[in-house]
Amino acid sequence: MFSEYLQHLIYGYYPYLAGTVFLVGSLLRYDHGQYTWKTGSSQMLTSKNMRLASNLFHVGIIVIFFGHLFGMLTPHWVYAPFLHAGTKQLIAIIVGGAAGIACLVGGAMLLHRRITNPRVRASSSPMDTVILGLIVFQAFLGLITVIFSLGHLDGAMMLTLSSWAQSIIFFSGGAADYMAEVSWIYKIHIFLGMTIILLFPFSRLVHVWSVPFGYVTRRYQLVRKRG
Secondary structure (H helix, E strand, C coil): CHHHHHHHHHHHHHHHHHHHHHHHHHHHHHHHCHHHCCCCCCCCCCCCCHHHHHHHHHHHHHHHHHHHHHHHHCCHHHHCCCCCHHHHHHHHHHHHHHHHHHHHHHHHHHHHHHHHCHHHHHCCCHHHHHHHHHHHHHHHHHHHHHHHHCCCCCCHHHHHHHHHHHHHHCCCCCHHHHHCCCCHHHHHHHHHHHHHHHHHHHCHHHHHHHCCCHHHHCCCCCCCCCC
16 A cells, blocks of 8 residues: 555655765765854844843753653663653653743744844855754644643553654664554654754754864863963
């Protein structure tokens, strides 16, 4: 059946395509386009509401990222002895919901600024606007999934989605089969997430690779007044 073929294509093969483009594209971008490897900050053009929007967006997206990373890729047997799947899902709903709201509000403010401010819009590339718009829409979809998750607090859906993610990451095979009975909202959310990963190397998101951990351990710089 076509629907079954499409399911295996999107949730069985597409993740590996997106992951390959993500890794290889980032490497090639770093090797051949280092002058484009930057955040492209527009704060100097106008700083109105920039700090609030940026802080909300970045704090929200960082919490969401690590929540998905550990929540989806931690095998059930690791936390099963001390944490019920339903309890874990409730924690994810509360923390993820709060982070999602922060990301959505901050991202929407940044997107509005990028579209309506002539100076910021002139300094932005089409991909800047597209990738920010996709992230904002993804945050919105994530909040919708929270509503769906409230309808089944036993943790079964969370375990199903985790099994899919772990099958992809650990090359277990048959990953797409886990998505057969999953609600449409989760399918769209996952597909859009993989698409953002696919577009990652072609956007300003590559600056994520350059987290300045060196600032934590570097020696203090001595600055002396002249004369």
